[in-house]
Amino acid sequence: MKCSICSKKIEQTFLNKVVGAIIKIKGKNQYICPGCQKKLKTKEEIIKNIK
Numbered sequence: 001m002k003c004s005i006c007s008k009k010i011e012q013t014f015l016n017k018v019v020g021a022i023i024k025i026k027g028k029n030q031y032i033c034p035g036c037q038k039k040l041k042t043k044e045e046i047i048k049n050i051k
């Protein structure tokens with residue numbers, strides 16, 4: 001899976017846990033990489049930047 005903001009590939013651990021954040025927007029899961037998470041501190045900022 002890819003980051004919803006920068007399209008960078010998001011790593012998964014062996015337990016299929018995503019390295020980064022998952023937020024649900026309009027019933028769809030959006031994946032946010034740790035880099036974007038650091039840049040965009042609030043959920044509002046993240047939502048604004050999702051393509």
Ligand SMILES: [Zn+2]
Nearest residue numbers: 003006033036
């Ligand atoms: Zn990203």
